[in-house]
Each structure stands twice: as C-alpha cells, then as structure tokens.
Amino acid sequence: MRNFLGKYVKIKIDRPLGAKHPKYDLIYTLNYGYIPNTISGDGEEIDAYIVGEFLPIETFEGYVIAIIERVDDNEDKLVVCKEPNKYNKEQIKALVEFQERFFKSNIIMKKEEI
Secondary structure, eight states: OGGGTTOEEEEEEEEOTTOBOSSSSOBOSSEEEEETTOOOTTSSOEEEEEOSOOSOOSEEEEEEEEEEEETTSSOOEEEEESSTTSOOHHHHHHHHHHHHTTSOEEEEOSSSOO
16 A cells, blocks of 8 residues: 555545445545555455545545554555645544444555655
C-alpha cells in the first residue's frame, strides 16, 4: 500500500457524503470509494476516503496523501485529496474518525506535517 503514497489515483465513489453504511448505523461524513481493478487485504478493491470535497460526488481524481494502516483489520485505507500537502495527521485523524474509531490504526504519510 505504501507505494500509493503521493500517487495520482482515480476513485469511484460508492458511499457518497451523507450515505448510510449498508450494515451498520453509520453515516459517511466524507465521500468514500475505491480504486477500480485493485485488490486490498480483504480481497475487494482498495478503499479510499476523499478529503476536501464537501458535496456528494460520483468520481474523484487526486493524490494519495495518507494511508490508514489498520492494526486490527486486514484492510488498510487510502486518504485522497486534490492538493498533496493540505492536511496533517491530526486533521486526517479527525476527518476519518466517524469510521476509524472502531479500529486501532496508524496514519502513514510521506511527510509528517504540512
């Protein structure tokens, strides 16, 4: 997954901002999707949180600014943004907390701070 850091990727959004999780009582406070034709630790496509977009969207192109490395799960997540150095670890942690609070994880970035 670390080879995605800093890379420009195309995301298909399957859970737009405001969507309800299909199994859990959870509302997505970010657009959330996947990189088509990739495989993650769970056998599905690699998932990504989109930061810096404030309306529901269907697709997105941007830079991988961080990886959410889940210690207690087999599926890490990417964090993608239009601008490569717009968010730091603390900001990312706050933005993904709506879902990541259920997991023990580390945020991996190319640079420690913006």
